[in-house]
Amino acid sequence: MQEKELKILNYLKDQTSCVTASSIADDLGFSIRSVKTYISNINTNYPNLIFSSRKGYFIQDKERLANILNNFTxxxxxxxxxxxxxxxxxxLLLQQQTKNLDELADELCISPVTLMNEISKIKAELKNFDLVFKTKNNCVxxxxxxxxxxxxISHLIYNEIKENFISLDLxxxxxxxxxxxxxxEVVTERLLANHYFINDFSLINFILHLAITMQRSLENLTTPEVLDSLNNVHITETVSKLLREICDDLKKYFPVHFTDNEFYNLALILTTSIVNENITQLEYPQLNDIIGPKICNLMELIQNKMKDSLYINLxxxxxxxxxxxHLYNMLVRLENNINLRNPQLLTIKNTYPYIYDVSVFIANIITExxxxxxxxxxxxxxxxHIGVLIEEQKALRNKVKVIVLCPRYYSTHLKLVKKIHAIFENDVILSGVITxxxxxKNFSDYDLVISTIHVNICLTVPMIVISNYFDNKDISIIANEIEKIKKARLRTILEKKLKFIFKRELFFYNPGFSNKEDAINYLSNALNKFGYVDSSFQERIYERERISPSAYLNIAIPHPLEMSAFSTAIAVSIHPTPINWNQNKVNVVFMLAINEEDRILFRDIFDFVTEIISNKKYFQTLLKTKTYEDFINLLITSV
Structure with a gap:
């Protein structure tokens, strides 16, 4: 399989609906003709893998695709x-201790010179893990x-699977x-028997560490090591008992052994990953004796700063x-230099940029x-953790208040209300049911009337008529109207704010930046020049970037952690040819300068920026927008 065919498969695996050849070509930088050729080749080798229709291409059997990608890899x-x-x-790390250089070059089908170049790069990477690449008698x-x-080993595996489906099969x-x-099965059964809970990601992490330890035991590659007393955390007897049971069960299936050091390290990972189910049933004040005053004080600080700075109630x-x-376990991991990899990092960051940005804010509080x-x-x-709470609050804030008008006929109106509530529970609040x-006239606060009869009255809000049968057509009518109301709300808010936050003097089309540093320096200097921020603003942007780069797919939203601009403004630069932003290629930069009095706007701005950029057709139009006037008009019409 060609590399470009593989890129198309990796692209299609993330799609939830049909995508056209044109969209694939735009996103991957191929020609439309090439895309069709590559897809034809793929379907020749893997019949019916890619479904084709007038709407475009789609892969229905994601499990089959995952197996193909895994086998190919x-x-x-x-x-x-x-x-x-x-x-x-x-x-060298997973399978054997030494390897002959000539044999290695033959296996890779490369010249000895190319092999030495690769080894030179490997040596540099090994330094990050305090490991040394050795050569002796033509063996490495x-x-x-x-x-x-x-x-x-853990780092290598996660780097390879982070773009794929994270699963046990992989x-x-x-x-x-x-x-x-x-x-x-052994781990989950023992956790259940001992009344412990572990989330799916932590479970995968623990299984990976177990597997690495067991694999090296099978290969006789482990060596006894003295426990490091400097960071020696007390492992409770209950966790030790749990791990002993897991290890004893595993020995029944595999000829492995665990050294004292390996047992301690695995126990430490368990300690920082599991939660006793009985603890989660306690009231929060009862946790004080378990998590200690340090965590309680940290939680109180996070609560206060989130409320004061971001208007988020935790x-x-x-x-x-x-x-x-989670904080308690995380601090134990940090104290002992335990790296817990998150296979969903890129998905979380790119799909929920606002929630990720709020989490960066919390991480900075913890660091301070x-x-x-x-x-x-x-x-x-x-x-x-934070996403569940914020999304619940967002859903409640964005819900549409509905009045249901349905003449009384036995219990027809009650059945209808029950169906509407069941299907649109996350989108509506039922403000009233009338016959x-x-x-x-008895109601004043509502956004929509859903009626089963035609009514000749004037209302200031929309009214839609559905049938008593409440079929799929009716469901579609209600869903479309709810979406219209939500968009109208956003449009009303943003039309008032767009010219307030986007300034003519801060709009730049194709300014010639070559990288992230150029963009940050130029845009922050422009904000400072026109009096929106002080001279320390640029350094505070870099402080935020050092915690985590602000690029989300092909946009970047740099901003300081605190909202201290003299007045609110957003500097914008548009780049038809993308610039480098750490690991991302960025076409649009929105640099946010928010005044403390406008901090309530922060979420609206963040959501708006990410929503409009997620529309591919709109995004392509945006890249051709050369003037401030066209830019503002495009923003208004996009909502």
Whole structure:
């Protein structure tokens, strides 16, 4: 399979509906003709994999696609420099201690000179894990502590799978001598028996660490190491008992052993990942004795800063309990330098940029209080917790208030209301149920009337008529009207604000930036020049970028952590040819300068920017918008 065919498959696996050849060509930089040719080739080799219709292309059997991608990734000879490096590292770390250089070059179908170039790059990467690449008698091997080798293996595997479906089947391809489903069954059964809860991501992480330890035990590659007493965390007897049971069960299926050091490290990972089910049933004040005053004080600080700076209320009992326990486990991980990878990092960051940005804000609070640097993986775990609460609040705020008008006929009106509520529970609030039009005068606060009869009255809000049968056509009518009302709300808000926050002097089309630094320096200087921010604004932008880059797919939204602009404004630069922003290619930059008095606008601005850019057709039009007037008009009509 060609590399470009593989790119098309990886692109299609993330799509939830049909996409045209034109859209694929635009996003991947291919010609439309090439896209059709590549898809034809793929379907020749894998019949009916890609479904084709007038609406475009779609892959229905995602599991089949995942297997094809996995097999291709693991069976073919590595073609790129990065894939060759990963192959060499996995070979030396997972499978054997030494490898002959000539044999290695033959396996990779490359010259000895090319192999030495790859080894040179590998040596630089190994330094990050305190490992050393050694050569002796024309054979190569890696020297270093066992715990560092395991970290390197974990890093390699996550780097390879982060763009694919994270699943046990995908991890299984790296461990041919182990049945990961058996390992998962053993772990989950023991957790259940001991009344412990672990989320799916943490479970995958733990299984990966278990598998790496067991694989190296099978290959006799482990070496005894002295426990590091400097960071020695007390492992409770209940966790030790739980892990002993897991290890004893695993020994029944696999000829493995666990050293004291390996047992301790696995126990530490368990300690920072599991939660006793009985604890989650407690009231928040009862947690004080378990999590300690340090976490309680940190939670109170996060609550206050979130409310004061972002107008977000975290005072939800269930959230407080779950997030306090997460903070407790996270600090133990940070204290002991345990890296918990998040396979959904890119998905979370690119799909929910506002929630991720709020999580960056929380991570910075934690860093200021503890001096620990929070990784992007940990920030994404914070986002999983914070996202549920924020989305619930957002849904409540965005709900449409509905009056249902349905003449009384036995219990017909009650059945209809029940159906509407069941289907549109997340979108509407039922403000009232009436049986005659006259009763409408008793209500003043509603957005929509849903009626089963035609009524000749004038209303200031929309009224839609549906049948008593409430079929699919009626459901579609209601859904479309709800969407119209929500968009009209947003349009009303934004039309008043667009010219207020987007300034003519801060709009730049194709300004010639070559990278992220050019964009940040130029736009922040422009904001400073026109009096919107002070001279420290640029450095505060870079402080935020150091925590986590502000690029989301092909847009960037740089801004400081605090809202301290003299007055609110957004500087915009549009780049038909994308610029480099860390690992992303960015076409549009929105630099936010928000005054504290306008902090309530922050979410609306963030949501608006990300929503309009997510529309591919609109985005292509935006890239051709050369003047401020056309830019503002396009923003208004896009809503």
């Amino acid at each position: 693991n069976n073919d000879i590595p073609q790129s420099s990065k894939s060759r490096q990963a192959y060499i590292l996995k070979l 091997y890696i020297e270093g502590l066992e715990k560092n080798k395991k970290k390197m 991890l299984q391809t790296y461990f041919q001598n182990l049945d990961l489903k058996v390992i998962k 005072n939800n009992p269930d959230f407080m309990i779950r997030f306090s326990l 209080e503890t001096d620990y640097v929070i990784s992007e993986d940990e920030i994404a775990y914070i986002a999983l 005659t039009p006259d009763e409408l």
